[in-house]
Amino acid sequence: MSTKTLADYKGLEGISLQVKFTRNEFLDSLLDGNLFMNNFKYFIELERKMKVKGQGDKLEAGFVFRGTNAKIYYQGQEVGQAKFAEVVERYSEAEKLPVFCLAMFDSKDLKIIEENEKGLVVKVELPKEEQEAFINDFGPVAVVLPGDFYDRINKTAKEQEVECIAGRVAYLDYNQHDSERKKMFDEGSTDMFFWKDEFFKYQRECRIVLTDNFVENNTSLNIGSIRDKAIVIDTKEFFETTVFDIPFKDFEDLTK
Numbered sequence: 592m593s594t595k596t597l598a599d600y601k602g603l604e605g606i607s608l609q610v611k612f613t614r615n616e617f618l619d620s621l622l623d624g625n626l627f628m629n630n631f632k633y634f635i636e637l638e639r640k641m642k643v644k645g646q647g648d649k650l651e652a653g654f655v656f657r658g659t660n661a662k663i664y665y666q667g668q669e670v671g672q673a674k675f676a677e678v679v680e681r682y683s684e685a686e687k688l689p690v691f692c693l694a695m696f697d698s699k700d701l702k703i704i705e706e707n708e709k710g711l712v713v714k715v716e717l718p719k720e721e722q723e724a725f726i727n728d729f730g731p732v733a734v735v736l737p738g739d740f741y742d743r744i745n746k747t748a749k750e751q752e753v754e755c756i757a758g759r760v761a762y763l764d765y766n767q768h769d770s771e772r773k774k775m776f777d778e779g780s781t782d783m784f785f786w787k788d789e790f791f792k793y794q795r796e797c798r799i800v801l802t803d804n805f806v807e808n809n810t811s812l813n814i815g816s817i818r819d820k821a822i823v824i825d826t827k828e829f830f831e832t833t834v835f836d837i838p839f840k841d842f843e844d845l846t847k
Contacts, residue, residue: 595702595703596700596701596702596703596713596716597699597713597837598697598698598699598701599703600711603837604698605698606701606837607695607696607697607698607701608695608700608701608715608835609736609797610693610694610695610733610734610735610829611733611736612694612725612730612732612733613729613730613734614731614732615731615732618732618734621734621817623813623816624743624814624815624816624817625811625812625813626691626799626811626813626814627691627811628689628690628691628799628801628809628811629689629690629808629809630686630687630688630806630808631651631652631685631686631688631690631784632686632687633808634647634648635648635649635650635651635652636649648788649679650679650765650787651686651787652682652688652783652784653680653681653682653776653783654679654680654772654773654776654786655678655680655763655765655786655788656773680776687805687806687807688784688800688801688802688805688806689804689806689809689810690798690800690801691798691799691812692796692797693736693796693797693798694725694729694797695759695795695796696715696795697795700715700795701713701714701715701716701835702714702715702716709838709839709840710837710841711836711839712834712836713834713835713837714833714835715833717830721793722827722830722831724793724794725793725794725826726827729826730826732823732824733823733824733825733826734821734823734824735821735823735824735829737817737820737821739820740814743814743815743817744757744812744814746814747812748801748812751812753801754802754803754804755799755801756781756784757797757798757799757800758785758798759796759797760785760786760787760791760798761786761787762787762788762789762791762792763786763787763788763789764789765789772786784798784800
């Protein structure tokens with residue numbers, strides 16, 4: 592069997608799957624186009640409540656750095672020492688911004704299992720422990736989102752005059768001090784909303800953040816029904832047996 596992925600196929604390196612993992616009780620609302628968004632505070636407190644890293648992350652929406660053998664000062668005087676310190680700087684209102692999270696499986700995750708004159712057949716190929724983490728942390732239903740998903744979001748945001756940013760999460764080693772990242776944070780860069788501990792890199796997260804909408808709990812953005820284009824699959828089946836066709840005719844300009 593081939594060990595090639597789409598990343599090895601000239602012209603198709605940019606193809607990816609956008610997938611929202613959810614639970615059955617939330618499925619109909621999602622298919623109706625309702626993007627339910629908790630604020631960052633929800634995810635910050637979720638880890639604190641659950642005491643387990645996964646969906647929650649107490650380090651969200653801020654600048655994080657770690658150190659060892661740190662000295663603690665108060666009003667200019669040293670008051671103690673710590674063998675290990677983890678410091679989070681966060682703008683006071685940042686945790687009130689709503690965020691919608693999804694997974695993006697890029698061309699390196701899409702293994703080619705068949706090639707014929709019409710096109711390619713691929714499946715998502717992840718290590719078993721990463722598959723299990725998705726199942727345990729994010730729910731039993733996988734919704735493969737339509738190709739115009741981000742276009743729909745941008746159109747709706749423009750119509751409703753909502754400031755919206757979208758992008759991939761950058762997974763970082765917070766044990767390494769990054770002066771450039773600190774500068775970006777101090778200047779108020781929205782990149783801070785896409786920083787996460789490298790512990791979470793298996794999640795392959797993309798997110799949409801509403802940057803001018805401060806909410807106490809949550810909100811939603813309706814982008815119109817996606818029922819006619821979304822694909823709904825059992826999460827375990829998505830990882831184990833589901834395959835996707837990549838017809839050459841749909842990507843002729845890319846593969847020339």
